[in-house]
Amino acid sequence: MIRTLLSLPVIFALVACPEPEAPTQSPEPDAEIPIDPLLITTKQGLVLGQEDGDLRVFKGIPYAAAPVGELRFKRPERHPGWQETRDASQFMPPCPQGDRFGVPMDWDEDCLGLNIWAHNDDATRPVMVWIHGGSFTQGSTDLGLYNLEHLARGSNVVAVSFNYRLGALGFLAAESLAAEDPDQVSGNYGIRDQIAALEWVQDNIAAFGGNPDQVTVFGESAGGMSVCTLLAAPAAENLFHRGIIQSGGGCWAYPQLRDESPAVSGIEHWQTIIDALGCDDSEAVSACLRSKPTSAFVNAVGNQENFDVRPVVDGHLVIGQAYDLMARRQVADKALLVGANAHESTFWQAGVEITPDRFRTTLETYFPMQAERLMTMYPATDNIGAWWAHAQFWSDFYFICPMFAFAQATSGGQEPTYAYFFNHTVSQGPLSYMGASHSYELFYLFSVHDQLGEYSFTPSPAGERISRDMQAAWGAFAAGEAPAPPSQWPAYEATTESIGTFASLATSLKKNVDASRCQELRSMGLSR
Template sequence: MASQTRFRTLLLAIAATALSACGNPAPEVSARPLVELRQGVLAGEYEGKLDVFRGIPYAAPPVGSARWIAPGPAPAWEGVRDASSFGPACIQPPVPETSLYYDPPTEISEDCLTLNVWAGADAETAPVIVWIHGGSLRIGSSAEPMYDGSEFADRGVVFVSVNYRLGVLGYLAHADLSAEAPDGVSGNYGLRDQIAALQWVRDNIHAFGGDPENVTIMGESAGALSVSYLLTSPQAEGLFHKAIIESPNARNFPELKTAAYGLPSAEATGASVFESLGLETLDAARAMDAQDLTNRAGFFAQGTIDGKVLPLQIVDAFDTGRFAKVPVLAGFNSGEVRSQRAFAPRPPDSAETYEAEIAARYGDMTEAFLDIYPADDLQGSILATLRDAIYGWAAERIVRKEAAAGQPAFMYVFDYCYPAAEAADLCAFHASELPFVFGNLDSEILPPNWPVPDGDQDRAISDTLLDYWTSFAATGRPESVYGPVWSSYDQDQSYLDIGQTLRSRTDPMPGMFELHEQLVAQRKAAGEPWFLNIGLGAQPLRDAAGDDAE
């Protein structure tokens, strides 16, 4: 049998006298999959050949006095707990209805630390994928229909999706919080939640037929950023064995107690938040309504370099070899910033003005910059500059570092465009690969403003990507009989070009990585920020002595 603790019988029906979570009448368990954990017994749902369990608490509710502390032990219950419904999303601000990413959760709560499991009924020591959703570390949830894990489970993966604290509740640092914490640091609570979820997976996933020794962490955008954090966090060591990283970034992050790279300390930012809200004590801050706090804080959520959970800037961790040496599959989308144009400066009135503006900022690097981002396509060059500075350089950097460490490392560029995306000028936009990766292409699944794929080719691309992603989770090598051989990056900088057809190519975007590597190194040496300090929006490039580059 797949598991000694997961079964399809009436054995525990007589135990289901009450739902311990809420005191409601017991679920009818006679036609439901049951799983026994250390916490208690769960009743999930049969969905075709899959067993699905939703809303499983993996840590203590972070409410009341537990707001802004590390996640506590997962709660236990008596009887049979209903696991047929997703848990509420973590507290988050509303998103404008016109946003491409508008997909509001049906329920929101500060008590939100739950996860979900999709598993084949006969799964046994199956590879595991743990999905970390995106959303700028401020919005999103594991319950979004696009993240349904059925297609992965149909292909033999035990798929887990996770909620984690967001925004000011998930990433605020403050001197008083640091002082009361056992390890002397604050912030990174959402990241600590992800680590707690991975610990839960290590201890429990065998009950669902998963192999705790074959866990792949996977995320997109803020989820990819979270995967990058986990790769460099000593507290996550040994909890995963591979990583899938879709559209990451490696910007400079605030340090806990000192200003660095143009950012105030994380504790100083926390003090400013308290001051703006008129909060004088932690008790007052913990008593404030969670939604009101989130809406009014004006807080930009990101990881804090605290010396413990995140010891180093991501770029420094990879440069000094202090990262998890695991197989990786990473990439980015060719049109990332088409859906993020707020980051982009307005094009100048002429090619000559553009070239003069770049020359004023980049000195003797002007020619190299204009070779990659020329003046003959101003809008395209501006969008490509931001795409590469935020996502492209970071993705290729991780792949290069893991390959240099002797790990299998695979890179892709998602360049696929379909009619609805093309009509909206959103070819290969940020997150547009997700419906294809998850196999969830139908309009009723996607957010309401999403351009909907609608052709046979779309499904063929999706099926092939699912093959690649699931085989990588199983073996560390992406393979599909329907697509080309995906060679590792260390073979002539090979990558998979995911366009109208799938092709194995070499040297993605020649010169891009080298240019941004040099620019970031110079910004970093001069103590300057490198996030969004690029292109027409850049400050003049300076050397470590503070002199303008010439």
């Protein structure tokens, strides 16, 4: 059922590595620490960053070898390094993907780079590593939306972001590729990239003023789902210490790499793309896939209507659903901050007319046994009401209820789980009618309201306060404390359901305002 529902065009269009091989050519930078604070020695060589006020910014540092040629559809390998000082003033190109908002992108398979916003002093700070969203098919760190400059300052952290392989190049699974792998698995290359980036952080971040023993991984949408995946990946266990999952669902909807039912098998799922590429000869699939131009993979996924790209549970890198593993305490217990936005699904409804009849038809199609109860829960008497009812139901179904079910499942362990709820509306411009939509919390967490092109806006005083509060809360959490403000934010527990709520009137603690709807969905078997 989940796979079918995820294909709805209006609804959902999201947001154990072995030891890497030794470098073939080890750089030998000067053993002395460079005097220039913008010149940093990494294990691959020297990098030269740029000064931005009280920050030092380093962009486009390779954390792995380019996954091209024979390294396509392989585990990431350690970058061989460089002899000359590397200019770190430009982002690496995005990983291959479709057009961005209708505009072709200058992407490249040689895309595995990371970026660092470090402070211009000698203090050691917690590290926050950002994983971007985009349905595992889109996104890159050069987007203005993901500028971590203000977060580094406001949260008092060293901030890191990175690209990872997307789409077919990042997640295609095939038996012929599995036959080449030491663990006989395939897919999840993008997740292996994420782990390689975290390994690089462990090896090098101290040189940038970051504490490798205080690393928080955080992401939104597919980035939040990535944090879920890393929680279920033993190879990542010692690479980060806390996690923040923003609009990442309930950490349970990953298919199996191999399954008795083809409908839920990752390998069977990708056969459609392999056939579209003309690589259906099982004897030579791997060679055929590596011979194809990069654009063929982008087009093959883009030409399939609502083709779902995501990690798979392969039993080696990803050993299960994070929800189940965390609830049963079968993987390392880590402090978590999880949450969702009030109106997530309006993101996919912009410009779409939804009538009461259309809403009813959707519910009757996908939930015939529960449709009448759902229409009572989410009443729709006119088109405006239907638009919002449609958005609220899918927000609850995909994001709000799953996330707070996950908060409840992970509560009560040795490490705390905190929950938040974002319910602030942009006060002006074309985004103002969307409510607290999917990804909108990033405008405030990253203070990037002026970097959104035609959608840029000037925040209200309440919006400015929310930016400060979110940065303070995320920073406190990364520092090993409870998120604050509000002060004395307690861990989430089933008995109290305390949630830090970022809303226009105030940042405050509230009981889970959506608990009754989520309980009703749970009684119908539509949520955990």
